[in-house]
Amino acid sequence: DTGVSQNPRHKITKRGQNVTFRCDPISEHNRLYWYRQTLGQGPEFLTYFQNEAQLEKSRLLSDRFSAERPKGSFSTLEIQRTEQGDSAMYLCASSVAGTGNSPLHFGNGTRLTVT
Amino acid sequence: AQSVTQPDIHITVSEGASLELRCNYSYGATPYLFWYVQSPGQGLQLLLKYFSGDTLVQGIKGFEAEFKRSQSSFNLRKPSVHWSDAAEYFCAVGFSGGYNKLIFGAGTRLAVHP
Numbered sequence: 001d002t003g004v005s006q007n008p009r010h011k012i013t014k015r016g017q018n019v020t021f022r023c024d025p026i027s028e029h030n031r032l033y034w035y036r037q038t039l040g041q042g043p044e045f046l047t048y049f050q051n052e053a054q055l056e057k058s059r060l061l062s063d064r065f066s067a068e069r070p071k072g073s074f075s076t077l078e079i080q081r082t083e084q085g086d087s088a089m090y091l092c093a094s095s096v097a098g099t100g101n102s103p104l105h106f107g108n109g110t111r112l113t114v115t
Numbered sequence: 116a117q118s119v120t121q122p123d124i125h126i127t128v129s130e131g132a133s134l135e136l137r138c139n140y141s142y143g144a145t146p147y148l149f150w151y152v153q154s155p156g157q158g159l160q161l162l163l164k165y166f167s168g169d170t171l172v173q174g175i176k177g178f179e180a181e182f183k184r185s186q187s188s189f190n191l192r193k194p195s196v197h198w199s200d201a202a203e204y205f206c207a208v209g210f211s212g213g214y215n216k217l218i219f220g221a222g223t224r225l226a227v228h229p
Binding site: 004006035040041042043044045048056091093103104105106107108109111 | 119150157158161205216219221
């Protein structure tokens with residue numbers, strides 16, 4: 001169990017640029033989640049994959065945001081035409097599908113700063 | 116709508132003192148309940164979880180939490196705090212019959228005085 005890995009750890013970009021983040025979940029986990037955390041707040045759910053299928057998207061996920069998990073392994077989150085309000089920590093988590101709620105295992109996040 | 120409330124934004128305790136962090140949730144059925152801890156610049160680490168059964172659950176690092184259905188609460192406790200416990204603590208609720216779309220509280224930042 002190498003844990004959930006996120007890259008990059010930090011990203012500074014200028015407003016209007018596109019950015020892409022990557023998440024590698026724990027290898028046997030078939031569920032993958034993206035959350036956003038702003039300063040002083042708890043994480044907010046953005047989207048969820050089971051294998052390669054994106055099964056739910058929060059209304060927080062505007063049309064500038066897109067997430068993919070093409071082979072049911074790693075996932076990418078892309079933000080197009082970034083805005084200053086997109087500055088946040090983007091957290092990825094993974095879990096095992098099964099009965100009940102298996103706990104989410106979080107990565108260390110990607111901190112995005114939009115200048 | 117489902118929600119989680121952590122009434123205390125900041126708490127300061129002395130090392131060796133006891134600790135209780137409050138968490139209240141709003142949900143029509145029995146939820147799945149979690150406490151996570153986050154150190155600065157890091158992701159979230161699971162401390163403990165409640166799914167069913169015994170309402171007093173033990174977690175890692177000497178933490179425990181008690182589910183009280185009548186109060187819709189899931190407070191986190193530790194009998195003797197260590198300086199390394201200084202961090203932010205998040206309560207989260209998940210929902211039966213679904214996947215793990217957790218709803219998090221806003222967090223409680225814990226400071227520990229020597």
